Amino acid sequence: MNSPGRAWKALLSRAVSAFTSPSFALFVELLSAWVCTTGRRTICQMVAVMGPEARRAHDAYHRLVRAGKWDLGALWATMVALAAEHLGPEGAVVCLIDDTLLHRGGRKVEGAGSYRDAVRSTHKRVVYARGLCLVVLAVRLYLPWGGMPVAIPVGVALHRKGGPKLPELARGLMAELAGRLPERRFVLCADGAYAGLAGKDLPRTTVVSRMRRDAALYGPPPARTGKKGRPRQRGERLPNPEQLAARARKWGTAEVPWRGRTITRQIWSRRVLWYSVSPKAMVLLVVVRDPTGKEPDDFFFTTDFAMAPAEVLSLYGDRWAVECTYRDVKQLAHGQEPQTWKGKGPERAANLAFWLHGAVWLWYLTVSGTTPVFTTRPWYSSKRLPSFADALAELRKALWQERISPTSQSGQQGSEITTLLVEALAMAA
Numbered sequence: 001m002n003s004p005g006r007a008w009k010a011l012l013s014r015a016v017s018a019f020t021s022p023s024f025a026l027f028v029e030l031l032s033a034w035v036c037t038t039g040r041r042t043i044c045q046m047v048a049v050m051g052p053e054a055r056r057a058h059d060a061y062h063r064l065v066r067a068g069k070w071d072l073g074a075l076w077a078t079m080v081a082l083a084a085e086h087l088g089p090e091g092a093v094v095c096l097i098d099d100t101l102l103h104r105g106g107r108k109v110e111g112a113g114s115y116r117d118a119v120r121s122t123h124k125r126v127v128y129a130r131g132l133c134l135v136v137l138a139v140r141l142y143l144p145w146g147g148m149p150v151a152i153p154v155g156v157a158l159h160r161k162g163g164p165k166l167p168e169l170a171r172g173l174m175a176e177l178a179g180r181l182p183e184r185r186f187v188l189c190a191d192g193a194y195a196g197l198a199g200k201d202l203p204r205t206t207v208v209s210r211m212r213r214d215a216a217l218y219g220p221p222p223a224r225t226g227k228k229g230r231p232r233q234r235g236e237r238l239p240n241p242e243q244l245a246a247r248a249r250k251w252g253t254a255e256v257p258w259r260g261r262t263i264t265r266q267i268w269s270r271r272v273l274w275y276s277v278s279p280k281a282m283v284l285l286v287v288v289r290d291p292t293g294k295e296p297d298d299f300f301f302t303t304d305f306a307m308a309p310a311e312v313l314s315l316y317g318d319r320w321a322v323e324c325t326y327r328d329v330k331q332l333a334h335g336q337e338p339q340t341w342k343g344k345g346p347e348r349a350a351n352l353a354f355w356l357h358g359a360v361w362l363w364y365l366t367v368s369g370t371t372p373v374f375t376t377r378p379w380y381s382s383k384r385l386p387s388f389a390d391a392l393a394e395l396r397k398a399l400w401q402e403r404i405s406p407t408s409q410s411g412q413q414g415s416e417i418t419t420l421l422v423e424a425l426a427m428a429a
Helices: 004-013 021-036 043-050 057-066 072-084 166-180 192-199 242-248 311-319 322-334 345-368 388-407 410-428
Strands: 093-103 114-115 126-140 152-157 186-190 205-209 254-258 261-272 283-289 296-300
Touching: 004 021, 004 345, 004 388, 021 057, 021 388, 043 057, 043 205, 043 261, 057 192, 057 345, 072 152, 072 166, 072 345, 093 166, 093 311, 093 322, 126 322, 152 166, 152 322, 152 345, 166 192, 186 192, 186 311, 192 205, 192 388, 242 296, 254 311, 254 322, 254 388, 254 410, 261 311, 261 322, 283 311, 296 311, 322 345, 322 388, 345 388, 388 410
Parallel strands: 093 186, 186 205
Antiparallel strands: 093 126, 114 126, 126 152, 205 296, 254 261, 261 283, 283 296
């Protein structure tokens, strides 16, 4: 088996078709330095971490991101192929889609705009921030050692003011994924902002999402009467989901997997026509109630009537993995910090940050197998499951060990010093 450092290079080599030969060498150096860098992840800081024997002029790496000859779509196609190797040959691929704001200050950042900051906004106060609004498509991946699933990004689209709306960008990302995996079926989980995808005829895709509490619902359209004129598209008007839940009597109880744990919920379901979202096909409304009464009722739907109502809730719970991906990319991979303003630079840098996140997780799964390897701390001795921070630290350790060991002094003392140095570098933020 290859060493961890060689396994990383082998993973990056899968993306060679997206680059020219000179740009691919720069890509490998830049992403490896991105992993090893501590402090701010500006491109100049990454260049400073590179070994002097391989380092090029700093403006070569800036040009690579801003105007280099490489194909972003081909790079994501590589990530899809890598992720598919860990998904298993059968069953539907669970996809998670959402949008996030990558903060980028300054008036001259190409593609940036002023958007609502979902993290700092509340129901009573809306906070706006400047940055890149990104639609992110990820695939859900369960880890062999259990715990919460992870979301591996497989596509990112930049939303520009006046351009296609967020759901249209999401639709395009799903169409690309379906083309790259022509033999697979998909289950797309998204929040209520993307509920309209249920009526967009996505290829081989079941949609699971939230339903508005005040949604206008209808029964199935009546049979044709044989009279002239356009047939009716909707049946009788039904109460809204909140009113239906208040009138429901026959509730079922289920133990549901939810974000790495099990919860007990009461569930009630019914087929309805949500005409404003899916005018041509009915959906299955799923109402979820907390038996303790601490949480209000939740309303979900699926376009697949064969799906168990409890599975709808569990699938929607897995959507939280993409929120964890946002945290990892922004706080651990520091995806908001590469200093590039013009041309394709800001969009490409953001895509590289998400691509790096998926690459680190897939590398960690490859070298760990079924037993996770990570460094525990005395104040957290009960920790049993690794996080992205642990995966990043293990990769950083492998890359630093590979660079330092060949030039280290021999003997036991030199080995001990090298080990301490590598451990410190691996855990540095």
